[in-house]
Amino acid sequence: MAIDLFERTLIMIIKRFKHFLAAILLIIPVSVSHATIVQIQTSAGDIVVNLFDVETPETVANFMNYVADGSYDDGYFHRLVPDFVVQAGAYYFTDPTDLDSVQTITSKGTVINEPVYSSVSGTIAMAKVGGDPDSATSQWFINLADNSCNLDLQNGGFTVFGQVISGMEFMGAIAASQASRTDFVAIDSITVLNGDVDTSEYLVSEPVLNTLISGSGENSSSCGSASADSGGSTSGGFLLLMLAIFGLSRRTKVEA
Numbered sequence: 001m002a003i004d005l006f007e008r009t010l011i012m013i014i015k016r017f018k019h020f021l022a023a024i025l026l027i028i029p030v031s032v033s034h035a036t037i038v039q040i041q042t043s044a045g046d047i048v049v050n051l052f053d054v055e056t057p058e059t060v061a062n063f064m065n066y067v068a069d070g071s072y073d074d075g076y077f078h079r080l081v082p083d084f085v086v087q088a089g090a091y092y093f094t095d096p097t098d099l100d101s102v103q104t105i106t107s108k109g110t111v112i113n114e115p116v117y118s119s120v121s122g123t124i125a126m127a128k129v130g131g132d133p134d135s136a137t138s139q140w141f142i143n144l145a146d147n148s149c150n151l152d153l154q155n156g157g158f159t160v161f162g163q164v165i166s167g168m169e170f171m172g173a174i175a176a177s178q179a180s181r182t183d184f185v186a187i188d189s190i191t192v193l194n195g196d197v198d199t200s201e202y203l204v205s206e207p208v209l210n211t212l213i214s215g216s217g218e219n220s221s222s223c224g225s226a227s228a229d230s231g232g233s234t235s236g237g238f239l240l241l242m243l244a245i246f247g248l249s250r251r252t253k254v255e256a
Contacts, residue, residue: 037194037202038067040167042077043186044174047142047167048193049124050202052160055116059126059136059161062111066138067190071105075187079141082175085231087127087141088187107137115157118208119147119231124162127232130155141232144171148212151231157213158232165204 040047053060066072072089074096079087094101111126113133119125123143126136133156142164143151151158174185194202 036196036199037165037192038190039193040190041188042170042174043188044177045167045170047170048165049162050165050199051162052117052207053197055207056114056159056161058112059114059159062108062136063126063140063161065108066105067192070189071138072187073189075105076179077174077177077185077187078179079233080175080177080179081144082172083145084147085141085143086171086174087139087232089127089139090234105138109137110134111136111159113156114159114161115152115210115213117160118210118212119143119151119158119160120208121145121147122164122168122204123160123207124164125151125158125160125232127234128155128158129234133157135234137234139232139234142171143231144175147231148208148210152210152212154231157210160207160210163203163205163207165202 036051036053038049038051040049051060051063066089071092073092075088075090075092077086077088078090079085090105091102092105093099094103111134113128113136115133117123121143124140125143127139127141128137129135136159143160177183177185179185
């Protein structure tokens with residue numbers, strides 16, 4: 001009887017140690033490399049993003065902290081402006097089967113602004129509070145057009161911390177959804193595909209520098225269709241209130 005109890009206790013200790021070791025192994029690569037390539041798995045299709053972990057280290061580290069603990073899992077795109085931006089990183093569902101369980105992602109604090117690159121089409125940037133350049137927390141947005149003329153000088157410039165290397169074909173469908181109780185694009189999870197520190201060879205094109213904020217000359221982008229709307233606003237209280245009142249009736253699979 002004593003031997004049997006000892007064996008059961010030993011097995012339990014080994015199992016717990018395995019879980020602890022697995023958790024440590026998952027955390028170590030993220031904290032070291034900040035994971036250069038991530039995949040955003042959505043109900044519209046998968047979006048693969050190459051992060052600028054060398055040029056915008058504080059922002060990438062901040063973003064990866066939310067990725068590492070699953071803060072973005074079971075979230076959705078809450079701000080949709082066709083030909084401008086789609087925005088996420090504000091809300092999630094505590095229970096994916098209960099679409100009335102929407103909650104606000106808990107902030108891990110603000111991150112310093114790093115406006116190195118330009119807000120051209122296909123880039124991902126941090127959202128922030130108007131009039132406060134260093135106010136970014138969890139929210140991020142993807143530029144659907146060349147928004148450099150509008151965003152590169154606005155609010156100290158926006159921190160572009162990565163480039164979409166596949167999945168832009170889904171952006172039209174995402175932007176056309178309503179982020180309402182009958183039509184929204186879910187974010188199932190964000191996972192690491194390549195944790196190498198330098199994966200610049202996978203970039204679709206050479207990143208465009210934000211030369212407007214530096215005063216070094218005209219931005220090298222074409223400044224195509226600038227929107228009068230401000231980019232990356234973190235205000236979303238009204239939408240959250242509406243979701244709480246009406247609830248989200250279903251999780252929509254959007255066809256690209």
